[in-house]
Amino acid sequence: MSVVADANHKTGRERCRQARRSPHMLTPTEPIIVTISHRLGRDGAKRRIEDGLAAIRAEVTPYVKTLDYQWDDHRLDFRVVAMMQTITGRIEVYEDFVKVELALPRLLHLLAKQIAGRIENRAATLLEPPQGKG
Numbered sequence: 001m002s003v004v005a006d007a008n009h010k011t012g013r014e015r016c017r018q019a020r021r022s023p024h025m026l027t028p029t030e031p032i033i034v035t036i037s038h039r040l041g042r043d044g045a046k047r048r049i050e051d052g053l054a055a056i057r058a059e060v061t062p063y064v065k066t067l068d069y070q071w072d073d074h075r076l077d078f079r080v081v082a083m084m085q086t087i088t089g090r091i092e093v094y095e096d097f098v099k100v101e102l103a104l105p106r107l108l109h110l111l112a113k114q115i116a117g118r119i120e121n122r123a124a125t126l127l128e129p130p131q132g133k134g
């Protein structure tokens with residue numbers, strides 16, 4: 001006897017569980033956007049971010065399974081997999097600010113404010129002008 005799962009056939013329990021889901025649980029979450037001002041110029045800010053990526057990679061290595069990123073001119077696209085959750089995002093470097101955009105899975109979206117704060121603090125430190133040139 002073989003058992004074949006029919007995608008259209010659901011047991012009573014599955015129908016009941018599906019019916020209890022609220023519609024807002026099925027929609028994607030909005031991205032988190034953090035903007036950080038700088039006075040380094042576009043190329044200077046990009047260089048600082050590139051230099052900072054090595055340190056960031058070393059810090060997060062124990063916690064992440066995958067960290068991939070790729071530059072396309074002044075835009076950095078990245079993907080991080082940690083704790084069976086995937087985070088994707090983009091960093092766009094402009095002449096006087098940097099925009100970080102993150103797409104978080106629903107579970108991590110509960111920590112969105114804390115994540116945005118850490119990004120903002122870390123990026124501000126990375127992009128601050130050299131000492132004596134404020």
